[in-house]
Amino acid sequence: MTTASAPAAPRAVEGSASATRRGTGPRVRRRGVAWLGLTPFALYVLLFLAIPAVLAVASGFFTNSGTPTLGNLAAFGDPVILNAFGASLGLSAVSAVIGAVVGAIVCYALQALRPDGLIRSAIDSAASVLAQFGGVMLAFAFIATIGAEGLVTVWLRTALGWNINANGTFLYTVSGLVIPYLYFQIPLMVLTFMPALEGLRTQWGEAAATLGASRGVYWRRIAMPILAPAFWGSLLLLFANAFSSFATAAALIAQGGIIPLTIRQQLTSETVVGVQNVAGVLALGMVIIMVVVMSAYSALQRRAARWQR
Incomplete structure (x- = not known):
């Protein structure tokens, strides 16, 4: 019996190896x-x-006649350009x-609501829509609401005697852009941060309570450290979203003030000749900032994903 069964083992191994080899091909093809x-x-x-970004940035290193130059980099020493970058960074940071x-x-x-309930579903749907609601439509909505003659502005002036635009129209300034920006920043935060909050396991809270930890201790020492990478990653995403926004600001502010509007001004200026290619250098500055921010966001997302496995 032992002698007869011994040769069967190599054939089984050989058969399994050949089956493995046969299965490798289809998996690779799939x-x-x-x-x-x-x-x-x-x-x-x-x-x-990719191609438009490369062409836009590369244009900053050529003159209007097509000659390579590094002279356009001197724009980063212009106080107007520096102020525009500072205003963009400040606006993005505050709104984020x-x-x-x-x-x-x-x-x-929202954690107190049923995930499949009507109210929760309505809020999730509204957040998905409002996170993408920007541009001229959003600007018009705020102009009609809190603009110089908006509905809320007129009502406050006639009913309460309070003129919110007594010292100028706040909405049409860089600082006033924070208000319409929050209209899409808050829903975007809800969409990006909610999965991380839902990833907190009830067993962690129960284990902490069993060991005598209060609710505050649980949030301070367990939940918040776990949620911190996701929170900071979402904040960086909001910063990048505000920093790259253009249409809403362009509909509310006629001149420059933030760097996207300054780039438009460089491209469409009729009073200063030969500045078109400076826009490419300014675009390079925006690309560098966005690469740094999104790299940090990716690193935080990878760290936050450890707790979702």
């Missing part, structure tokens, strides 16, 4: 076919993001911080 599904997206990124804090509070409040 993986290759799966990668083909990314081709349309890759072409979209190449044609509408306020949007992140308010959005996190909204997410915490």
Whole structure:
């Protein structure tokens, strides 16, 4: 019996090895076919993001006649340009911080609702829509509401005698852009931070309570450290979103003030000749800031994902 059964083992091993070899080919082919599904997206990124960005940045290193030059880099020493970068960074930081804090509070409040309930579904749908609601439509909505002759402005002036635009129209300034920016920053925070908050496991709270920890101790020593990478990552995403926004600001502010509007002014100026290629250098500055911010965002997202496995 022992002698007869001994030769069977090598054949079984050989058979399993050959089966493994036969199975490797189809898996590789399926993986290759799966990668083909990314081709349309890759072409979209190449044609509408990568190539235009490279051409825009490269234009800053040529004169109008096509001669290579580094002279346009002197624009970074212009006080007007520096003020525009400072205003953009300040506007983005303020709107991101306020949007992140308010959005996190909204997410915490939504935890008390049923995930499949009507109210929760309506709020999630509204956040998805409002996070993308920007541009001229958003600017017109605020002009009609709190503009110089907006509905709220007129009502406050006639009913309460309070003129919110007594010292000028606040909405049409860089500081006033914080108000319409929050309209899409808060919903974006709800969309990005809610999954991290839902990832907190009830077992962690129960274990902390079993060991005698209060609710405050649980949030301070367990929940908040776990949520910190997701919160800071969402805040950086809000910062990048505000820093790159253009249409809403362009509809409310006629001249420059933030760097996207300054780039438009450089491209369309009719009073200063030969400044078109400076816009490419300013675009390079924006790209560098965005790369730094999004790299930090990706690192925080990878760290936050550890707790969601």
